[in-house]
Amino acid sequence: MGTVSKGYVGKMNTYDRFIIATIGQPTDNEESLTHILRNSRVKYLRYNLGAKLGYDVHRARTLAARKLIEKLGLVEEVGIMYDLPFPASKVRIGMLPEAQHPVKAGDIIRFRSGSTNEDFHQFVPVEFPNIGKAVELGQIISIGDGELALRVATLDSHDQFSAVCLSDGAVPCVKSLNFGTFHDNIESEESIALLSFVSEMSPDSIVLSFIENVEQLISAKANLRKLAA
Numbered sequence: 001m002g003t004v005s006k007g008y009v010g011k012m013n014t015y016d017r018f019i020i021a022t023i024g025q026p027t028d029n030e031e032s033l034t035h036i037l038r039n040s041r042v043k044y045l046r047y048n049l050g051a052k053l054g055y056d057v058h059r060a061r062t063l064a065a066r067k068l069i070e071k072l073g074l075v076e077e078v079g080i081m082y083d084l085p086f087p088a089s090k091v092r093i094g095m096l097p098e099a100q101h102p103v104k105a106g107d108i109i110r111f112r113s114g115s116t117n118e119d120f121h122q123f124v125p126v127e128f129p130n131i132g133k134a135v136e137l138g139q140i141i142s143i144g145d146g147e148l149a150l151r152v153a154t155l156d157s158h159d160q161f162s163a164v165c166l167s168d169g170a171v172p173c174v175k176s177l178n179f180g181t182f183h184d185n186i187e188s189e190e191s192i193a194l195l196s197f198v199s200e201m202s203p204d205s206i207v208l209s210f211i212e213n214v215e216q217l218i219s220a221k222a223n224l225r226k227l228a229a
Contacts, residue, residue, distance in 0.1 A: 018043035020081060028061055033068055042078055044205055045069075050085035052174075055197045062201055079204030086191060086208060087220045091134075093143070094125030096173040103165045109150065111177070113159035123160065126177055132161045134179060141179040143171060195224060 021042045027033065036042055045065050049058060062080055069078050095116040103109065113132075114125035128134065132155055135141065139152045141163060148169035154162045198206065206224070211217045 017041075020044045020046050022046045022048065023061070023065070024048075030064070030068060033065060034072070037069065037072055037074060037078060044079050044081035046081040046083055046207070047203075048083045049194065049198075050083065050090055050209070055193070058197070059201065062203075080201075081205040081207060082198055082201070082203040083207040083209055084194065084198065086194060087216070087223065090176040091126060091128045091179070093171070093173055093175055093177055094127050096120050096124065096171075098173075100170040100172050102170050103148070103168070105165055105167050107165045108153060108162050109165065109171060110156070110160065110162045120171070124171055128177075130158045132156060132158045135161055139179065140166075141177065143169075143177055144175040146178075198224075 019040055019042045021027075021036050021040065021044070023033070023045050027036065033045075036045075047058065047061060047065075053061075065080060069075055094114055097118055097120060101120045110123040111126050111131060112123040113127075113129055114123075115127055117123055117125045135152050135155070137152055137155055140149060141152065142149045148171065149166040150163035151166060152161055153164045156162060208217065208220050211220065
């Protein structure tokens with residue numbers, strides 16, 4: 001993970017220990033945020049822009065948080081952090097009938113390029129084109145933060161493959177399917193829209209989740225400045 005900050009602006013010393021609080025939908029309300037801000041050493045409220053909520057929702061969440069931070073007199077102590085799906089983005093499972101679909105070790109799961117499917121047993125949609133070409137036979141893949149591991153069993157077509165579950169668990173909707181890092185075109189419409197929004201909101205810190213080396217971080221920072229100018 002790489003970080004691009006605007007500067008410490010009095011919010012922390014380089015060697016301070018501090019807390020970054022990730023704000024998801026369960027905590028995205030004034031009561032929960034107030035409790036977090038008053039009862040912990042939070043230095044940043046982290047918002048994941050990889051969550052496909054739409055920029056209007058991300059804007060509203062940010063403005064509400066800043067208003068509350070100001071109300072509590074914590075402007076100099078707490079900042080807003082954006083976690084960007086840049087220069088790469090996660091490959092996510094699409095929408096399914098249920099939030100979680102239990103599976104057992106040895107179960108065969110069929111994955112197919114797509115955004116939604118009403119029958120989990122038919123196939124699990126993956127929001128990535130030509131998914132059958134993106135994996136290799138025998139490759140170990142995982143879902144979410146490693147909650148479920150699978151081994152690629154068959155390559156059925158350019159947009160479909162099957163995998164065997166290596167443990168008991170569940171297949172959730174909208175979680176990441178991990179089989180390698182895929183870098184976006186930095187000048188794609190999606191990336192330009194993302195960076196335009198970031199420039200508009202001017203967060204106190206930016207985190208890049210898919211940085212693999214120093215050279216990539218330097219390049220990403222240069223492109224952030226270029227596209228947000």
